[in-house]
Amino acid sequence: MTTRALNLIVWNENIHETRDEKVIRIYPDGIHRVIADALQQLLSDSEVRTATLADPEHGLTEAALADTDVLLWWGHEAHDAVDDAVVQRVKTHVLGGMGLIVLHSGHWSKIFTSLLGTTATLRWRSSGDRELVWTATPSHPIADGVPNPIVIAEQEMYGEPFDIPTPDETIFMSSFSGGEVFRSGVTFTRGRGRIFYFSPGDQEYPVYHHPDIQRVIANGVEWAAPRSRTRDIPRLEGPVSPI
Amino acid sequence: MTTRALNLIVWNENIHETRDEKVIRIYPDGIHRVIADALQQLLSDSEVRTATLADPEHGLTEAALADTDVLLWWGHEAHDAVDDAVVQRVKTHVLGGMGLIVLHSGHWSKIFTSLLGTTATLRWRSSGDRELVWTATPSHPIADGVPNPIVIAEQEMYGEPFDIPTPDETIFMSSFSGGEVFRSGVTFTRGRGRIFYFSPGDQEYPVYHHPDIQRVIANGVEWAAPRSRTRDIPRLEGPVSPI
Amino acid sequence: MTTRALNLIVWNENIHETRDEKVIRIYPDGIHRVIADALQQLLSDSEVRTATLADPEHGLTEAALADTDVLLWWGHEAHDAVDDAVVQRVKTHVLGGMGLIVLHSGHWSKIFTSLLGTTATLRWRSSGDRELVWTATPSHPIADGVPNPIVIAEQEMYGEPFDIPTPDETIFMSSFSGGEVFRSGVTFTRGRGRIFYFSPGDQEYPVYHHPDIQRVIANGVEWAAPRSRTRDIPRLEGPVSPI
Amino acid sequence: MTTRALNLIVWNENIHETRDEKVIRIYPDGIHRVIADALQQLLSDSEVRTATLADPEHGLTEAALADTDVLLWWGHEAHDAVDDAVVQRVKTHVLGGMGLIVLHSGHWSKIFTSLLGTTATLRWRSSGDRELVWTATPSHPIADGVPNPIVIAEQEMYGEPFDIPTPDETIFMSSFSGGEVFRSGVTFTRGRGRIFYFSPGDQEYPVYHHPDIQRVIANGVEWAAPRSRTRDIPRLEGPVSPI
Numbered sequence: 008m009t010t011r012a013l014n015l016i017v018w019n020e021n022i023h024e025t026r027d028e029k030v031i032r033i034y035p036d037g038i039h040r041v042i043a044d045a046l047q048q049l050l051s052d053s054e055v056r057t058a059t060l061a062d063p064e065h066g067l068t069e070a071a072l073a074d075t076d077v078l079l080w081w082g083h084e085a086h087d088a089v090d091d092a093v094v095q096r097v098k099t100h101v102l103g104g105m106g107l108i109v110l111h112s113g114h115w116s117k118i119f120t121s122l123l124g125t126t127a128t129l130r131w132r133s134s135g136d137r138e139l140v141w142t143a144t145p146s147h148p149i150a151d152g153v154p155n156p157i158v159i160a161e162q163e164m165y166g167e168p169f170d171i172p173t174p175d176e177t178i179f180m181s182s183f184s185g186g187e188v189f190r191s192g193v194t195f196t197r198g199r200g201r202i203f204y205f206s207p208g209d210q211e212y213p214v215y216h217h218p219d220i221q222r223v224i225a226n227g228v229e230w231a232a233p234r235s236r237t238r239d240i241p242r243l244e245g246p247v248s249p250i
Numbered sequence: 251m252t253t254r255a256l257n258l259i260v261w262n263e264n265i266h267e268t269r270d271e272k273v274i275r276i277y278p279d280g281i282h283r284v285i286a287d288a289l290q291q292l293l294s295d296s297e298v299r300t301a302t303l304a305d306p307e308h309g310l311t312e313a314a315l316a317d318t319d320v321l322l323w324w325g326h327e328a329h330d331a332v333d334d335a336v337v338q339r340v341k342t343h344v345l346g347g348m349g350l351i352v353l354h355s356g357h358w359s360k361i362f363t364s365l366l367g368t369t370a371t372l373r374w375r376s377s378g379d380r381e382l383v384w385t386a387t388p389s390h391p392i393a394d395g396v397p398n399p400i401v402i403a404e405q406e407m408y409g410e411p412f413d414i415p416t417p418d419e420t421i422f423m424s425s426f427s428g429g430e431v432f433r434s435g436v437t438f439t440r441g442r443g444r445i446f447y448f449s450p451g452d453q454e455y456p457v458y459h460h461p462d463i464q465r466v467i468a469n470g471v472e473w474a475a476p477r478s479r480t481r482d483i484p485r486l487e488g489p490v491s492p493i
Numbered sequence: 494m495t496t497r498a499l500n501l502i503v504w505n506e507n508i509h510e511t512r513d514e515k516v517i518r519i520y521p522d523g524i525h526r527v528i529a530d531a532l533q534q535l536l537s538d539s540e541v542r543t544a545t546l547a548d549p550e551h552g553l554t555e556a557a558l559a560d561t562d563v564l565l566w567w568g569h570e571a572h573d574a575v576d577d578a579v580v581q582r583v584k585t586h587v588l589g590g591m592g593l594i595v596l597h598s599g600h601w602s603k604i605f606t607s608l609l610g611t612t613a614t615l616r617w618r619s620s621g622d623r624e625l626v627w628t629a630t631p632s633h634p635i636a637d638g639v640p641n642p643i644v645i646a647e648q649e650m651y652g653e654p655f656d657i658p659t660p661d662e663t664i665f666m667s668s669f670s671g672g673e674v675f676r677s678g679v680t681f682t683r684g685r686g687r688i689f690y691f692s693p694g695d696q697e698y699p700v701y702h703h704p705d706i707q708r709v710i711a712n713g714v715e716w717a718a719p720r721s722r723t724r725d726i727p728r729l730e731g732p733v734s735p736i
Numbered sequence: 737m738t739t740r741a742l743n744l745i746v747w748n749e750n751i752h753e754t755r756d757e758k759v760i761r762i763y764p765d766g767i768h769r770v771i772a773d774a775l776q777q778l779l780s781d782s783e784v785r786t787a788t789l790a791d792p793e794h795g796l797t798e799a800a801l802a803d804t805d806v807l808l809w810w811g812h813e814a815h816d817a818v819d820d821a822v823v824q825r826v827k828t829h830v831l832g833g834m835g836l837i838v839l840h841s842g843h844w845s846k847i848f849t850s851l852l853g854t855t856a857t858l859r860w861r862s863s864g865d866r867e868l869v870w871t872a873t874p875s876h877p878i879a880d881g882v883p884n885p886i887v888i889a890e891q892e893m894y895g896e897p898f899d900i901p902t903p904d905e906t907i908f909m910s911s912f913s914g915g916e917v918f919r920s921g922v923t924f925t926r927g928r929g930r931i932f933y934f935s936p937g938d939q940e941y942p943v944y945h946h947p948d949i950q951r952v953i954a955n956g957v958e959w960a961a962p963r964s965r966t967r968d969i970p971r972l973e974g975p976v977s978p979i
Contacts, residue, residue: 146962148963170727172658188424198875201875240612243614244615367850371971371972375976389685415926430979483855493644627897666896666919668912
């Protein structure tokens, strides 16, 4: 695991938190604030910034991304409002080495589906299921320091089939009290970038206040961080000479 | 999928069925008989044989294996009683192309662990959990023709972490009423041989009488069958000339 | 392998063959014609159609795709001229189950990169290298019936690093007389669709006249063909009831 | 990457170096001595020990392994002379988390084939081929700091097909002047243990004196090192209570 100080951006569309009383009670300063505070505490050397949909260029300017090791993404009802040019910019940075953590309903974000190529659809139900997050790969650093299983008292259900390419690693698998199962923590590599998708977390439940969930996200950030901040975007090389 | 007639052997240690009243009531002629009858019906062109631990060379002579497309394996309490030379013989045939279906407690058989290299350990509980077998990869031929999920009213629980190498494909994932999850249908390729592990099925529950479970096993047989019965065992080649 | 009659479309941008004397001499009726004729002969029950960039909707209307089992794609200098709406339509069919064979310089087509999510860049040199196409996975049906290695006397060099996600299977690996190596035959699954990328073949060399190359492409078509022509596009399901 | 001090054992059968004049000239103190010296220099905080076939218990006692983070393995003509009990002991430590680096002809060692389950056979020729070691996965830490390709002036050829399970990652692919290709750097995870196989290196060529090869091996050691020295051997858990 890296020991250098990391620069992070926690991105949130921040729509529910401005409109929905129930969500505001759980996340009065936004989901991004709770996650950013947790990361600042757990990864104390890091510089943790936040950005939202309403910011100019969604807060994801070229300068901001060039200075970022890992970007965390939360979105739900405004995926379509994210500017295509910004998505392309983020994608270029991921392919060049920036880490990406995609959270919960971010499975349908433009950035996630454009990196995976599939629909990322799933089954769902929001009726307060208990979620048990089981560690399937105990040797993985993302699973360090959390109980097996993590118990989430109330949570939205996400269920299989989950239309994703075969992940590099399936670290967590969840069950729900309604009987469903889900690959809740999976990793992908695209270009030079490492991607971690982690499904627990929703605007209607206080999941991001859960210390084990915070620990997993912090572990994911450390895992996804590149060894240097220099981007190395894969590029066509040729014509090249024989060796 | 192959359309040629297949030669199959259903292997069973056949210990519980000779001693345990409860098991005898469920499988009076042995687990192997129920599976063989189902395969004969579903794959009507096939020639389905059975073999057990008590047979000479466990019924797995060189001649028998050479004439077999797919071997199915059920064992539980007598794994150690299986002769090492027979295990090595079976392994050689798998590496040369013979398909292998490993069922339930066969996860701890010598043949399975020697092909995978890991311990294949897991969590377990036999207290009549309901198992839901979810299809995670709907495009796979092994999942053809079964509901999502398959519902098994009562079954032994097998739970993660399941110590196996990353499978080629995770076709089924199960939940149990006690809250656990398990990769219940996974595939591997070793040498020229295709391997399908399928966990539902136990001596104390009538799982192998379940038509959906029978369908999955028949699908697995068709998927694992080699394109020809000629074994092609990988061998060192050299010294070879430059091209 | 399927035994039902397959409907195929061989798609070609067909630009070089209308402008470049050297290419016209090798492929007077277009690369698509040579591939289509080979497939018609090797898969005699199939209905093999062709389509090109110049056709209305590039010949890839909804009706045409709905009636197609496997689409083959060759493009090189006009990737940008392919209409985004048609690319999205093709992608939807692939995710719903249509097979896709991407050939040579099609690595940079919109359809391939949008399904993979990476840049698909590589190293290259067009100076008549000898290519040796080695079978790394002899058990795979796509490698049936071809020598190891396939020898291509003159060919454009494509070299690693090839910026693709980890393939499901690496069937062929090539060396070039200049010393490079390349994963020349790889498979991916996206949604319900099977994808085979095969790099040998170029407009400046008669590679598609090579019988072993034709055999591999025909094998790839059979492997990628879905079990039925019904598309099954992954879709969000919810809210669903507990089981 | 870990920054704690690592305990390493470089194991060598050390047979050629006691008998063969040509080998003695290249490796007068044994292959293990050259590798150990390089690791001591590149990973200066580490404690690097060596062990050979002739040592009591081959130098791989329970106490020695319990104190080891990563074991490196070189063997060639005496694979059969390695005691089965020692192999089982090493395997248990790998499954419990100890890293393992398998070098060159170690592909046929008992420890490697018992962890993989396949034959690990390949094509070969020892006639001074030039080997080019290409990085296929530039983002991987094992590829840090080496040119692409690494040029080895003279080396034994190892060629595909290489009978191994699908690796987790294919980091290096080599070409040889005779035209062959080989997956020369691949990783596997078995249990809690990380395994890196790296093919360059032979007793008849001075490959282990090559600084780029030394760098790759040191990178591999850092990658394979567990996060703690505590072994965590996967074990059956049950019967367990419902959650």
